Amino acid sequence: MSTSAGKTKDKESQESGVRGFIFLFFFLGFFVFLIIGWIVFPGLLYSKKKQPIDFNHALHNELVSDGCESCHYFREDGSFSGAPKLAQCIDCHEEVQGEDPEEAKFVEEYVAKEQEVPWLIYSRQPDCVYFSHAAHVKMAEMECSVCHGPIGESEHLKVYEKNRISGYSRDIWGKNIAGMKKNTWDRMKMDDCSECHVRESVRQESVQTEKGPCFVCHK
Amino acid sequence: MKEEHKHKKTRRYGMVIDLDKCTGCGACMVACMAENNVPFREDETDKLLSLTWLRIYRLTNGKPFPETDICYLPRPCMHCEGHHGHSPCVSVCPATVTDYDWETGIVSQIYTRCFGCRYCMAACPYHARYFNWWDPVWPEGMKQYLNPNVSVRMRGVVEKCSFCFPRYQVASEKAHAEGRRELEEEEYQTACTQACPAGAITFGDLNNPKHAVYKLKKSPNAFRLLEKLGTNPKVYYISSREWVRRAGDNYLEHEFKEQKV
Numbered sequence: 001m002s003t004s005a006g007k008t009k010d011k012e013s014q015e016s017g018v019r020g021f022i023f024l025f026f027f028l029g030f031f032v033f034l035i036i037g038w039i040v041f042p043g044l045l046y047s048k049k050k051q052p053i054d055f056n057h058a059l060h061n062e063l064v065s066d067g068c069e070s071c072h073y074f075r076e077d078g079s080f081s082g083a084p085k086l087a088q089c090i091d092c093h094e095e096v097q098g099e100d101p102e103e104a105k106f107v108e109e110y111v112a113k114e115q116e117v118p119w120l121i122y123s124r125q126p127d128c129v130y131f132s133h134a135a136h137v138k139m140a141e142m143e144c145s146v147c148h149g150p151i152g153e154s155e156h157l158k159v160y161e162k163n164r165i166s167g168y169s170r171d172i173w174g175k176n177i178a179g180m181k182k183n184t185w186d187r188m189k190m191d192d193c194s195e196c197h198v199r200e201s202v203r204q205e206s207v208q209t210e211k212g213p214c215f216v217c218h219k
Numbered sequence: 220m221k222e223e224h225k226h227k228k229t230r231r232y233g234m235v236i237d238l239d240k241c242t243g244c245g246a247c248m249v250a251c252m253a254e255n256n257v258p259f260r261e262d263e264t265d266k267l268l269s270l271t272w273l274r275i276y277r278l279t280n281g282k283p284f285p286e287t288d289i290c291y292l293p294r295p296c297m298h299c300e301g302h303h304g305h306s307p308c309v310s311v312c313p314a315t316v317t318d319y320d321w322e323t324g325i326v327s328q329i330y331t332r333c334f335g336c337r338y339c340m341a342a343c344p345y346h347a348r349y350f351n352w353w354d355p356v357w358p359e360g361m362k363q364y365l366n367p368n369v370s371v372r373m374r375g376v377v378e379k380c381s382f383c384f385p386r387y388q389v390a391s392e393k394a395h396a397e398g399r400r401e402l403e404e405e406e407y408q409t410a411c412t413q414a415c416p417a418g419a420i421t422f423g424d425l426n427n428p429k430h431a432v433y434k435l436k437k438s439p440n441a442f443r444l445l446e447k448l449g450t451n452p453k454v455y456y457i458s459s460r461e462w463v464r465r466a467g468d469n470y471l472e473h474e475f476k477e478q479k480v
Contacts, residue, residue: 078396207304213320
């Protein structure tokens, strides 16, 4: 009797040991793949590129009179100029003025050679998206920072992260891989546009959705 | 919602095409393809496979020589309003690709949402919708000529005339920069309207008494295609010839009533 009881005990301890291993492997695998999915993969998904010149927004903002619109201006037909062209910089930067090596690089490589700076645009949207700066800045009187963040106060340009699959900038999807956002400028996806459009009831005239018609933001 | 729209001032962009002026030259078709980045193929002999947002049809009265008469009929998308904005294609789309906008009265098509079921093509009684069987292939150097305001389509999606909606966006942007919300008649015109050498096409807001189309659509010679279906299209045709007006629908002998001038 005693021997058989010992055997069953042995069996039980063996079984619990096996169960322990299964749990261990399950959680080990679970956490390994969680880390791969949430930390390693997002890192691999984006290729990192530096801007050709490390532009100092804060420094320039102090010197200009008209804020952001001094360089990022509206054209006569209402369209928005976006990133400045060389012609706008050349008035001041015909020759090196300061001691910043980035400025020297800019004058030598671009101004002297009369070549446009290939700026990487953080907020480039897909081809099917229509966005009018005039409607938002002029009509709705929105601040630039609502969508672009406090970029005007930055001293360095951040690294441009390009999605290897879609080719779009990370600023469109947002930094947070779970899709959480704290600030209005954290993301630039369709939901973020429509969130504000619904709240401000911008042309809620669609038959299909009873919200904004598709052609407000698409082309 | 429906009640609300009745009280709101809405625009209904539409077209009046004078078939007596149309010579069938095809300038509108060319202008449309250039404006809207419509792809074409080397071999365009099979018209079932080609894309033509605006297409000219040739009508004949079917009579022998002395009475023979022909009429050319340009056919864009009719931008049907249907009843309460339920145009045939909008009602059937399972993916909310196509939509009716109360503010402009334009039936939109969002190519990136479309998955190519072509239900809308079956629903459209005017054959105004086209399917991209291939990715567009542009002849060398032609990519530089594409209109940047119009997104190009990919294989597997349906496309159609948008009444040159990107032109409305561009005109609105200019108006917004000047602090206006209303557009003038000449600020938003379609490419086909401007290209027509005979001035047969008139475009504007059908609800606005100041626009030319408002008056033209009330002409006793005005008719719409397949009026009986109740699609409530926003493209009107004008012809002084009775057989042309009769050709606008499949009328039975006793059905077609001549309007008194």
